Amino acid sequence: MSVDVASLVDQGRLWDRHMRMAVHGATAAGGVNRQALSAEDIAAQKTLIAWGEALGLVAATDPAGNLYLRLVGTDSDAAPVMTGSHLDSQPSGGKFDGVYGVLAGLEALEAIRAAGIAPRRSIELVAWMNEEGSRFAPGMMGSSVFAGAVPLAAILPVRDAAGVAVGQALAQVRAALPLPSWPLQRPVHAYVEAHIEQGPLLERDGYTIGVVTGIQGKRTFSVTVTGEEAHAGTTPRRERKDALVAAVRMVQALNAAFADPEDLIKFTVGRFDVRPNAPSVIPSLVRFSVDLRHPDSAVLRALGDQVVHICGAECGPCKVEVVELSTAMALSFPEPMRALIRNQARLLRISATDILSSAGHDARYLHPICHTGMIFVPCRAGISHNEAESAEPGHLADGTRVLVRTLVELAGDGAR
């Protein structure tokens, strides 16, 4: 590279933008509640568009509500290189999960501009719609629809707890942020996503960069237990169809079945809703989520297949229905992409190691359609999906330095 573009990454500006983005949905405990397509999400998108347009980037959206900011390349026929992540958060999330990949991408484009580089391929910053899946399930909606893995028609009717459908919420976003709409399933040359690790390994082992080798597999389920509503004071227990008692038994049995001395199986019940949820009424319905992950696809397949059997065995006088919401087998990013990232870190003398992603990311859906890779940076104590989530400004900047060089390599030199 003729100009050292990585040296133009501005650590202070990058940190400052994280703090300014965290205002949208800020919680009293210092975290962020900025769920997909909410007013807070719209405000965050507006801020990002303003920053991008100040750099001369072209803003656009698509029918799935993904947000693009394009640095136009010299070859308008060449498929673009994409980078980014997501702006939405968990209900009590932090300032870095998702936002870092978006702001690192913006900082990379600013450095490229400042270096006077004219890339051959366009480089697009993307903020994918609803990665978290907490308001509308499942997550990674925007990237899965963009990549053609999920049809647009499948996400539009999905409703949040208040009964608002994705389609309605998207219309609100479009009304608030009128932008040209680009088609879904456009050709993409490559996708690189920067992200905080969301685990403790990089910090513990003293590395700044994690070259992500792949993503562990994940299967998610919704379990609905139906009993019969009755009076807590009068109904003899042997005559009850108590949906909560049955659901509690199922969660216990799943927890026991998925015990793992090696701690490779990740099993979580994060959501548990009770109806009518009144102290003196025997619950008639419980719906709970199952989140099951494993780095080995064959093991994950076998474990996931047990869910329906275990729940069925523990339902007693109630009825149970198990629906699989999402299935994502383990995947490996291509070695050439990993080598490219590893090499940039080496040239910049930033410490790097290979690492498996335990969390799912939008990169999962880009992987089947283009050259895809991910760059991790440490987060404090591995804490994520938590208002206490934190990261070092220097690590965020180093990750961006590796990212910008990787993007420039992938986009090619338009001046040649």
Place this chain on the structure above:
Amino acid sequence: MSVDVASLVDQGRLWDRHMRMAVHGATAAGGVNRQALSAEDIAAQKTLIAWGEALGLVAATDPAGNLYLRLVGTDSDAAPVMTGSHLDSQPSGGKFDGVYGVLAGLEALEAIRAAGIAPRRSIELVAWMNEEGSRFAPGMMGSSVFAGAVPLAAILPVRDAAGVAVGQALAQVRAALPLPSWPLQRPVHAYVEAHIEQGPLLERDGYTIGVVTGIQGKRTFSVTVTGEEAHAGTTPRRERKDALVAAVRMVQALNAAFADPEDLIKFTVGRFDVRPNAPSVIPSLVRFSVDLRHPDSAVLRALGDQVVHICGAECGPCKVEVVELSTAMALSFPEPMRALIRNQARLLRISATDILSSAGHDARYLHPICHTGMIFVPCRAGISHNEAESAEPGHLADGTRVLVRTLVELAGDGAR
């Protein structure tokens, strides 16, 4: 009795009023959602006031939001006889729980008027505020404050799930229904409450009237389990502080400890709230309710004392706090009141049997301050706190016939 007042009870009118009252908060499944101090509750009170005023009854309220309709007796110095129950329902309740006691009381007053009876004591129909306790916990708020068992100041700051306090909601009711306010803790001569059984015994054994001998004891608790929010995909299970896993273990252990082959122990977890309640976030907090009942006060005391120990033993890496919300030991209604009720049923040739109330009622709080009794009628299949709740028109009318004679006896003859 010179006039057979019981013969003036009109079964059709009584049934019709139940159906008209059920319009307020009607649910699609044929039940009622009319929680305390809601718009639906205000509409129901308005309807009752209109019916009462058409009979010449005097409407009033008190600082706790109880609603009174007084038939004025000839001796204005004599403490009144009260009858009634409540108009609020569970979130998915039925058409009869509470409402029956109010409408049976109204029908009794209408029959007394029609018979030309001038009672010595005033007879007051009362609709107690928030018996159910589903919107604002705990229940029996109005009667407990009226009787002086709970100070008014203790209920006013209690908030519902939306953050609305009882005090604010009461102000809305007062604005919608301006009525004179009568003092709390007024002297009461006697209180008789009619109610559906909410259990299967009368129907099963073929009795129309249950002469209620007493109310089983009840202790309620709120259990709060605090863990640590973390990412479901990245956090090793041995490092987790999963509040849901701990709470599920507690509910299982409580359920096992309170197993009872005789089915006298009633143990229910009806409410279970999870934070942040997102599928891919390890829960940081679970709060669940414990409702524990037993006909023997000594047994109930011993069982309830175990709750804190069992929860503490099962909390693992989480923290647990157990708060007792309400304590109501078993009680027996006075034998003379039971004999009076039993005698009216005998004179009317309506079958009657003694029965223990498994559910709590406002009568619990009147019992310490005046002569108190209760009259039960069957409900279909013992189903209650359920939209399918149902009762026979003939049974409702027979209960009202016993009630009206009982009230006339208690109020005395003003013409004498």
